[in-house]
Amino acid sequence: xxxxxxxxxMTATEGAIVQINCTYQTSGFNxxxxxxxxxxxxxxxxxxxxxxxxxEKGRFSSFLSRSKGYSYLLLKELQMKDSASYLxxxxxxxxxxxxxxxxxxxxxx
Amino acid sequence: IAGxxxxxxxxxxxAGRRMTLRCTQDMRHNAMYxxxxxxxxxxxxxxxxxxxGTTGKGEVPDGYSVSRANTDDFPLTLASAVPSQTxxxxxxxxxxxxxxxxxxxxxxxxxx
Numbered sequence: 001x002x003x004x005x006x007x008x009x010m011t012a013t014e015g016a017i018v019q020i021n022c023t024y025q026t027s028g029f030n031x032x033x034x035x036x037x038x039x040x041x042x043x044x045x046x047x048x049x050x051x052x053x054x055x056e057k058g059r060f061s062s063f064l065s066r067s068k069g070y071s072y073l074l075l076k077e078l079q080m081k082d083s084a085s086y087l088x089x090x091x092x093x094x095x096x097x098x099x100x101x102x103x104x105x106x107x108x109x
Numbered sequence: 110i111a112g113x114x115x116x117x118x119x120x121x122x123x124a125g126r127r128m129t130l131r132c133t134q135d136m137r138h139n140a141m142y143x144x145x146x147x148x149x150x151x152x153x154x155x156x157x158x159x160x161x162g163t164t165g166k167g168e169v170p171d172g173y174s175v176s177r178a179n180t181d182d183f184p185l186t187l188a189s190a191v192p193s194q195t196x197x198x199x200x201x202x203x204x205x206x207x208x209x210x211x212x213x214x215x216x217x218x219x220x221x
Contacts, residue, residue, distance in 0.1 A: 008149075031207060031208070033207075033209055041214070041215075042199060042213060042214050042215055043152070043199075043212050045205065045210070045211070048207040048209060050207070087151070087152070089151075089152075096154060096157070096167070097152075097154075097210060098151075099151035099152040099153075100151050101149060101150055101151045102151065
C-alpha cells in the first residue's frame with residue numbers, strides 16, 4: 001500500500017530552527033510537496049522536490065532523498081506565525097497526491 | 110472571483126438529506142479535486158476530474174458523486190447524507206508550475 005509518515009506534533013522556540021521529517025512508500029514517484037495549513041484554513045503550497053538534494057526558499061528549505069524515501073522541511077528563524085500544520089504529499093505514478101496526516105508545529109515564545 | 114470559491118462555508122444537515130457542495134475556479138486549470146479532511150487523517154481524495162467532461166474515483170468515493178460540465182465548476186453531491194460524512198471538504202485545482210494543487214477555503218459539513 002501507499003504510506004506517508006510524519007510526526008503528529010512538534011514544539012519549537014521562536015527564533016530557533018526545526019526540522020520536520022517525512023518518509024514515504026508509494027507506487028511511483030513524481031515529486032514531493034510540502035504544504036502549510038493554519039488552523040481553520042486551506043493548505044497552501046510551500047515547496048516541491050523531484051530530484052535529490054536541498055531546495056531553499058527564504059526561511060524554508062526542503063530536502064529529498066529518493067533512495068531512502070525521505071524528505072524533510074527545515075524552518076529557520078521561527079516566528080509565531082509559523083505555528084501551523086505542515087503536510088507532506090507525494091505525487092504517485094498516476095499523478096495523484098498521497099497525503100500524510102500532517103505535523104502540527106507549536107511555536108513557543 | 111479570485112482563485113477558487115466554495116459554497117457554503119459551513120452547513121448542518123440532517124441525515125438522509127441530499128446536499129451539493131459547490132466549487133468554482135477562475136484559474137483555467139484543467140484538473141480539479143475534492144478532498145475530505147478529518148482529524149488525525151491526511152487529506153483523502155473523493156473524486157477528481159482531469160478535464161471538463163471527465164471524472165474519476167479517488168480513495169473514498171462511496172456516497173458521493175461529481176460532475177464536470179465545464180472547466181470552472183466541479184460540484185460534489187451527497188445523495189443521502191450520513192453522520193460519517195461529517196468532515197471538512199476542500200476543492201482543489203491542479204496546474205501550477207510543478208502540478209501543485211491550489212485549494213479553496215473549504216466547507217465544514219456536519220451531518221446529524
